[in-house]
Amino acid sequence: MLYDLIKPHSSVSTVGMCKNAGKTTVLNRLIADCAAAGETIGLTSIGRDGERSDVVTGTKKPEIYVFDGTIIATAEEALPLGDISREILETTGMPTPMGEVAVVRAKSDGFIQLAGPSMTAQLRILKAKMAGFGAERVFIDGALSRKSLAMPAVSDAAILSTGASYSRDIEKTVRDTAHAAALMLLPKTERADLSRRTAAKFTVLTDSDAFGCETAADAADRIRSEKAKLLIIRGGVTDANLEALFSAGKALSGLEAVAEDGSRILVSEKNYSKFLRAGAAFTVLESTKLLAVTVNPFSAYGAHYDKERFLDAVRRAIPGEVPVLDVMKEESYA
């Protein structure tokens, strides 16, 4: 099932709402499926500051199981934490807290530890390097943070994993997962000419004019005075930005707010909903494809959810075209 979903995409990110959401299980499933299909794959991760102490002290057991021939880009000091037999292909000069990123080829099956670079530009270079060494498809193990949700700059498609470890409150987990999915599903703006026209943090566009604004409050004034229906926001969109925009009041109705991509929208679910209720909508310059949402009803902290109820609730909260899968049913190899 998962393999069919990823098949058309040359690069796929796995993203988790929290630890133990089942992200690694998903990745292992995909690795095994690709191996069964005879594909050579490449693997790396978006830096992993959040897990750094675990990884550095080695208390975290490596969990990703790869097959002979896999191309892996990971930090020098993460190599001895795995147990594959390997061939060193390249050292990249990209720094991480665990040393420089090296590209290696697995010469046996076995476990690896991924610790890739944190900059998207570097990930893009790594993808190309891995392809150069024969990787037909690249998987990027995303970090456990909202910041890396669906980075279109890095991968064409993404799989979002959520689970009971996120919160004891099932409603909260479902709501926040749906919000994350909604951001990843934002449509690409139809105004294809936009990206060239925006240098300012906020640009308010009317049919005839473009107004660059440095603050959200200035943008709100412009939207009101010009009755503008289009706003472009460069970089991150914060709660403070939205709260300032709310001062435009009724003028927000019908407004299209264009963010660079879904990962830049860092607003709370509450403010996001309020923005939509005001009649405004977000679009993005670059979109990613959310292939599936996986759910894990087991909590690492003991407060498990009811399997059927959780699966059902997430299915109802996520738009119908995105499959929602029980991660445990998609059993992994390792």
Next chain:
Amino acid sequence: MLEARQLADIGFDYVLAGLEPWSPFGEELRRRLKPYGKAERAALLGEFRNISVIAEAFSADPSSFGPLARALMQLKDIRRSLQRSRETTLSDIELFEIKRFLILAGSLDEAYSALPFAGELYGIRIFALPEALDILDPDGMRAQTFRLPDGASLLLSEIRKSRKAVDLALRALPQTAENGAERDRLMAERTNLAAKEENEELRLRGEMTRAFSVYADEAETLIESIGKLDLAAAKARLMLTLGGTVPEILPEGGEKRIEFIDMVNPETDAAIKERGRRFTPVSIALEPGSAVITGANMGGKSVAVKTLALNALLAVCGMPVFAKSAALPLLPDIRLLSEDLEDSRGGLSSFGGEMVSFDRILTAAEERPGSLVLLDEFARGTNPHEGSALVRGAVRYFNEKDDTYALITTHFDDVACLARVHYQVMGLRNTDEAALKAALSSPEAGKAPQELLARFMDYGLFRAGSEVNPPRDALKICRALRIREDFMNKVTE
């Protein structure tokens, strides 16, 4: 020597930033660039010869440097691993990087040998280390990757064979509940073999490291040469780009003079080019004792002094200078005192700070015979009567020191007559007064009078007689700058 902030101010940092070595070794030498000492005269002369020879070849055929550039750009700094090879067992990443370096050393040797100056450069020896490479590449495949070959030991090849078999068995095992125990057994065996492989690889890497470490010294020597070659080539390219030359370093105990013909300051030149003007080249010849520059305000006295400081420093650092020609001794020290750099340090007024710095310069000059001392607008922060006395004192003081080259700029009268050499800036001397007046009354002059004035100003220096006093241009300049009319009337009342 000049202080760090002075290096930025005179445009030295700008020139250094224009140096673009291709390898990390050249880059490190660029960052650590420093003046050559008295004992390093031969090395300095050698460096200048290297730069000339490389520049000649480069201007004749830049594309012939392509293979050299490509090899240099791929180099990584492996010196830490070289050091570690003497002490411990290197990791596979380190062995990989050393192997890559040794392969590149081969390409570098080939690229270098093809250049017309190969073997002629002073202090530079580029060579391959095939025996060392053979140690890291026992099967001789010269692949750009690193892995201990199966054949490195019988044990290793056996472990890897067993490991392969277990991997295949695991893959073939259907994932059913009843296979759980077998699967656990195979996984345990896999882990066990992985550990054995790791141990055997560690042992083999230990042997490999020890065998290689014999060549660590040679590799370090090679790296030193690579850095020198890379930096000298970067200097040669910079010299060709910015239009510089290699200075003549006068022999010790021979002629005593500092002479720069048509000097330019590249940073100032770039800045004024943006405003559509050109840097007026400056020529200065000094002998031991005092020389004085007088001339109009805004006439470029300070620029002349900084340009000399820059080029003299470049010369003693083994850099090309930006002049038509240059000759100077190996200066043991260069000192610059300029009031705009003396921001009241340690609670002293700017005048107090200047004098304290001046005192230090006197001591330094005495300690290092043959130094160049540059005083820009010395003592301008005090009353003209005593200021003039201080400057005259400085001129006489350095005249008596036959082993210091002093250059002093001043506004004060009756100073030049004491100096051995007197330069004056052209300033507005040759300006057609009528044309200047007409230009100044044009509407565009109101917007940027400084720019307009700059166009009329001649920044060149000429050698003036010792009896000539500084020109009286201050009021003319005030009018050109459109200082308020009612005020100017009061001045001339």
